[in-house]
Amino acid sequence: MxxxxxxxxxxxxxxxxxxxxxxxxxxxxxxxxxxxxxxxxxxxxxxxxxxxxxxxxxxxxxxxxxxxxxSEGTEGQGVVLPDTGDIEADLKAVLRATAAEFADPEFEKPIRALNNEIINDPGLAAQYHEKLAGPVDEAKKERLRSAQRAGQLAADADLDLVLEVLYAPLFQRWLLRSGPLTADYADALVDATLSAFRP
Amino acid sequence: MxxxxxxxxxxxxxxxxxxxxxxxxxxxxxxxxxxxxxxxxxxxxxxxxxxxxxxxxxxxxxxxxxxxxxSEGTEGQGVVLPDTGDIEADLKAVLRATAAEFADPEFEKPIRALNNEIINDPGLAAQYHEKLAGPVDEAKKERLRSAQRAGQLAADADLDLVLEVLYAPLFQRWLLRSGPLTADYADALVDATLSAFRP
Missing domain, CATH: 1.10.357.10 (Tetracycline Repressor, domain 2)
Incomplete structure (x- = not known):
């Protein structure tokens, strides 16, 4: 070229x-x-x-x-979750930001369109998990493993299940427009998840 | 006539x-x-x-x-959850049945089609909550209130949040085809939810 x-x-x-x-x-x-x-x-x-x-x-x-x-940082350095040593504070910061993004019509519109396609197309769903959801989930699990090492999360917790309990309620609320996506709601999900999987 | x-x-x-x-x-x-x-x-x-x-x-x-x-019983008597006095056993029976239904391609097909419409149509989503999800959720909350009275669930638990933590992971897994819908998975969701909202 x-x-x-x-x-x-x-x-x-x-x-x-x-x-x-x-x-x-x-x-x-x-x-x-x-x-x-x-x-x-x-x-x-x-x-x-x-x-x-x-x-x-x-x-x-x-x-x-x-x-x-x-999902990446503005520097394009890939997905990394904050790690201040306090899993509750870090997850609340992340989930509040996610709730705010999904409450923003301009931000959520393309993601809704993509979800709509994924729901109807098992092949595209598989690609989505491999190329997009998988790497993002891996970054989140890295932060959860750090919390396990710090004794803030049960060492035997199933991290896929932890992520589902933490994020799926927000996803469902957003997708079905069944409730407000507020900072309080984000905090309540973090509290419920950490109670469910405490050491 | x-x-x-x-x-x-x-x-x-x-x-x-x-x-x-x-x-x-x-x-x-x-x-x-x-x-x-x-x-x-x-x-x-x-x-x-x-x-x-x-x-x-x-x-x-x-x-x-x-x-x-x-969602109704075969006798058409409306939605009622079992109440044996043991919330863990009752929720596991209900959630295992739900997981099995959603794992059945013939059963899930029309529900997937309806969800697809709801996702794109806020007016239809509102009708869905009022006419369908609302009454079903109310029946589920009736069972949770009984568990609160029996001291098996925190008296101050937000029952909408309890239902989201219990059902949204299953909904997301089904909708995005992101994992198997097994009896073990249903049990794990009940265990996580009851741990999160224990008295």
């Missing part, structure tokens, strides 16, 4: 990457996973189709990266 | 009612809440449109009754 040799390539590449990820999320919201096409993403992001294919092998790959980026 | 005077009317009415509810569930699975029409339900159930309108005021009303019937 001729622009590989240009100065400021790295910053320009990062701008293109972000534009592609944003266009992808917007288009999944608007037209759905099935209908969105690489051509449409390229046009919306103002890049050539080849730019997308240089970085991602398939439509599925760019879509999952677009959603994974929502 | 001329057939009101016929013998065996009650049994025939019940047969028609069941045929209508079954046809409704099948059609919601096949074509979705938005597309299903009273005419199509009547044709599938082998009854006249007027028979449906005699018993239900609207399409929404017959659809929610069709799904509510899935």
């Amino acid at each position: 001729s622009d590989d040799a240009q100065p400021k390539r790295s910053r320009r590449s990062e701008r293109s990457r972000q534009a592609i990820l944003e266009a992808t999320r917007a288009l999944v919201s608007e037209v759905g996973y099935g209908t969105v096409a690489i051509e449409t993403i390229a046009a919306r992001a103002g890049v050539g189709k080849q730019t997308i294919y240089r970085w991602w092998p398939s439509k599925g790959a760019v879509i999952f990266d677009a959603f994974l980026a929502l | 001329s057939d009101d005077a016929q013998p065996k009317r009650s049994r025939r009415s019940e047969r028609s009612r069941q045929a209508i509810l079954e046809a409704t569930r099948a059609l919601v699975s096949e074509v979705g809440y938005g597309t299903v029409a009273i005419e199509t339900i009547a044709a599938r159930a082998g009854v006249g449109k007027q028979t449906i309108y005699r018993w239900w005021p609207s399409k929404g009303a017959v659809i929610f009754d069709a799904f509510l019937a899935l």
Whole structure:
């Protein structure tokens, strides 16, 4: 590629990457996973189709990266949970932030659209677990293991179950719009989860 | 109506009612809440449109009754949870049955179709809570209140939160196909919930 040799390539590449990820999320919201096409993403992001294919092998790959980026830090360093040594405080900070994000219509819209596709497509659900939910859950479990070592969580707790008890009520409330997503609610879920799996 | 005077009317009415509810569930699975029409339900159930309108005021009303019937006893006596005096045993019996139902592709199919509509339609979600989820949750909370009186559950527990911690992980696992829906899993959810909200 001729622009590989240009100065400021790295910053320009990062701008293109972000534009592609944003266009992808917007288009999944608007037209759905099935209908969105690489051509449409390229046009919306103002890049050539080849730019997308240089970085991602398939439509599925760019879509999952677009959603994974929502879970990552602004520096793009992947998902890491805070570890101050106090599992209750750390989980409350994380769950309050999650509740606030899901209560934000602009933030939640593409995620709702993606969930809608996953619910109807077992193959896409499997990809979602492998590429997106799996790595995010692994980062959360890393923090839970630290709490187990600190004696703040039962050493024999099933960490998949811990994550489900902690997050599934929030997911259900959000998805079915069955109740408010407040900081108090986030705190109550952390309290219930830590009581359920105390050492 | 001329057939009101016929013998065996009650049994025939019940047969028609069941045929209508079954046809409704099948059609919601096949074509979705938005597309299903009273005419199509009547044709599938082998009854006249007027028979449906005699018993239900609207399409929404017959659809929610069709799904509510899935939660009711075979005698149609409404939702009642067992109360043997042992909350752990009773919840495990109920949650194992729920897990087995949701693991059954034929049983879960219309419920998945309905959830799919609810997720995208806040108005329908509100109706769902009022007509379907609300009454079922009330029956479950009745059993939890009995456990509170028996000292098996914290007297100040938020019963909506208790139900979310108990059921939302199962709902999420089923909806996203993220894990097996086994009796062991049902038991683990009951154990976690009772630990979280013990007196």
